[in-house]
Amino acid sequence: MRKLPPVALAAGALLLALASTTAQAGKTLDAVKARGTVKCGVTNGVAGFSAPDTQGNWSGLDVDTCRAIAAAVLGDAKKAEFVPLNSQQRFAALQAGEVDILTRNTTWNLTRDASLGLHFTTINYYDGQGFLVPKKIKVTSAKQLKGATICTQAGTTNEKNVAEWSKAQGIPVKTVVFESFEASFKAFFSGRCQAFTTDTSALAGLRNKEAPNPDDYLILPDLISKEPLAPAVKRGDDEWFAIVKWVPNALIEAEELGITQANIDQLRSNSKDPAQQRLVGTGDDLGKLLGLDKDWSYHAIKAVGNHGEMFERNVGPKSALALPRGFNNLWNRGGLLYAMPVR
Amino acid sequence: MTSTARVPAALWALLAFAALALALWLLREVPGVASVWAWLGAQFGFLQQPAGFGIAEGWLAFDSGDSYARAFQAGLVNTVRAAVPAAVLAVVLGTLLGIGRLTSHLLVRALCTAYVETLRNVPLLVQLLMLYFALTHLLPDSTEPVQLLPGWWLSKGGLSLPWPVREDGAFWPSRLEWPEPTAFNVIGGAALSPEYLTIVLGLGLYTAAFVAEIVRAGIGSVAVGQKLAAQALGMQAGQQLRLVVLPQALRVIVPALTNQLLSLVKNSSLAVAVGYPELVSVANTSLNSTGRAFECIAIVMAVYLVLSLLISAAMNVYNARVALRGWR
Numbered sequence: 115m116r117k118l119p120p121v122a123l124a125a126g127a128l129l130l131a132l133a134s135t136t137a138q139a140g141k142t143l144d145a146v147k148a149r150g151t152v153k154c155g156v157t158n159g160v161a162g163f164s165a166p167d168t169q170g171n172w173s174g175l176d177v178d179t180c181r182a183i184a185a186a187v188l189g190d191a192k193k194a195e196f197v198p199l200n201s202q203q204r205f206a207a208l209q210a211g212e213v214d215i216l217t218r219n220t221t222w223n224l225t226r227d228a229s230l231g232l233h234f235t236t237i238n239y240y241d242g243q244g245f246l247v248p249k250k251i252k253v254t255s256a257k258q259l260k261g262a263t264i265c266t267q268a269g270t271t272n273e274k275n276v277a278e279w280s281k282a283q284g285i286p287v288k289t290v291v292f293e294s295f296e297a298s299f300k301a302f303f304s305g306r307c308q309a310f311t312t313d314t315s316a317l318a319g320l321r322n323k324e325a326p327n328p329d330d331y332l333i334l335p336d337l338i339s340k341e342p343l344a345p346a347v348k349r350g351d352d353e354w355f356a357i358v359k360w361v362p363n364a365l366i367e368a369e370e371l372g373i374t375q376a377n378i379d380q381l382r383s384n385s386k387d388p389a390q391q392r393l394v395g396t397g398d399d400l401g402k403l404l405g406l407d408k409d410w411s412y413h414a415i416k417a418v419g420n421h422g423e424m425f426e427r428n429v430g431p432k433s434a435l436a437l438p439r440g441f442n443n444l445w446n447r448g449g450l451l452y453a454m455p456v457r
Numbered sequence: 458m459t460s461t462a463r464v465p466a467a468l469w470a471l472l473a474f475a476a477l478a479l480a481l482w483l484l485r486e487v488p489g490v491a492s493v494w495a496w497l498g499a500q501f502g503f504l505q506q507p508a509g510f511g512i513a514e515g516w517l518a519f520d521s522g523d524s525y526a527r528a529f530q531a532g533l534v535n536t537v538r539a540a541v542p543a544a545v546l547a548v549v550l551g552t553l554l555g556i557g558r559l560t561s562h563l564l565v566r567a568l569c570t571a572y573v574e575t576l577r578n579v580p581l582l583v584q585l586l587m588l589y590f591a592l593t594h595l596l597p598d599s600t601e602p603v604q605l606l607p608g609w610w611l612s613k614g615g616l617s618l619p620w621p622v623r624e625d626g627a628f629w630p631s632r633l634e635w636p637e638p639t640a641f642n643v644i645g646g647a648a649l650s651p652e653y654l655t656i657v658l659g660l661g662l663y664t665a666a667f668v669a670e671i672v673r674a675g676i677g678s679v680a681v682g683q684k685l686a687a688q689a690l691g692m693q694a695g696q697q698l699r700l701v702v703l704p705q706a707l708r709v710i711v712p713a714l715t716n717q718l719l720s721l722v723k724n725s726s727l728a729v730a731v732g733y734p735e736l737v738s739v740a741n742t743s744l745n746s747t748g749r750a751f752e753c754i755a756i757v758m759a760v761y762l763v764l765s766l767l768i769s770a771a772m773n774v775y776n777a778r779v780a781l782r783g784w785r
Contacts, residue, residue, distance in 0.1 A: 202741050206750050230748040262641045268738060269745030277511040277521035288513050292732045304593040305613050308641050
């Protein structure tokens, strides 16, 4: 009797592993339409990207990206459903089909793209990893962090970046990693570590919202990595991949063409520009090619505004995070955003 | 099932597993079996790749260029490093508390009861987080450590103390290394981080409450006539306990204690919440950077299973020694 468990376990494990290797190709779009909601995996709360307020309403750049897709697919931004996932759960949840899209400030890199059974779509935020330090330790550059203890969250690219940076720069540091983001920054603010590291966008949110006194903390100017954050979908459904790729593109192109949440209805009635007409739903029917309505991009822009408006509302200079536009400006205004032509 | 029969059962399970592994290894060239090996290689091959993350503390030296396999080893060593002192603390403190709950002294009895009822009725995770944030809030900043004894520094960076080190190539330690405060942290000597102190104290104190109840029940199970007989022989209170009551109580205590030790080892996985880099923490990080969720979790399962079976086997050997002879 007592001999059985390990053998049974091994057999069970084997079955589980075999089952997990068979990809299932499903029509996500059909499933979404039948269900009536788009399920998006988000964080447990990262200000500016995906965070619930006290009433449980989600807001943030990733949340708006999801809403735009829900609006494009189902005609109603309210039909976006948010599933909070921690950084360990996120990929498994996407692979298992728990969520249709992962909009969870997730860095696009080769390993993830090639080995996790997912496709990244369109970058919605160009980020980089930085350090937050208390001003009283009198450090102004990451190079001065020799011998420091650094807090961060376990299982992130941040954890590996800091190890790599420490090795490459010859700056020995000790990292203390916590399972939850919250525990990691609480330990930092309690003084356990001399520095906290994550993407700079999140550092700004932490400093402004969680620090006992924001003026006591400084974000160091050094960036130690590139963190292009993009929504991801499960592999094996190219139609769904195309939709999740093109809706954010449409939002960027809307900004390029000056279409906003406020003027879209007016442009819909009187725009003579064919490029604008395609986005406001009065030109060629491009939605059909994606398996959507003709008004797909109209609904998306109407729901969340163009990419610039989304940025301003959630993370821009006037928001709580007060991040400069920087890399995240349009290509013709000194940034990296360049929409593939919606035509 | 009798207690002595369980020793072979646990060992048989391990042996069966080892035999299966050996058979797979010997038959690795056989076509059907070869494909299993190819599959295992594809699934677990990532263990040979460089891990690329750091492990903050531990007995096993680990560099971010080392492999995932090495990271798992370091994690396992860290699990043992936390669980063993916690187990010793739990058993010693638990035994004292259990005896304390039975003394005739009202204050001691009340204090022990209050301790047991508080600690065993609050979730362990909550206790760990409380302890951790209390430690990191109350201790002085690591830029301004306090010296408790010469060379003993206490700060948010943990407790640093002098430690014997050996020269390269030497077998025995030849000198003491003294910790020195530097710009950010105290460096050198042996360092017990707040994360480590939290998990050892948290696990030890929590499990002690359960051990106390087991010891109390064990002592209570010894017929009162035994104690009276010892008294009649003129034994002191300590002698009664040590020579007559405890040896009989152990028969009841040991099997239940085994369960507590098993729980303690498995509960050490909660250390991931307070930033101590034990097995589960390493597995989580590996799982994330490789995306190999099934493989990493399978390794964790297998390791805990083996650890638990080993503890069971050891405790059963001990149990066989204290059990009544010839009684099955």
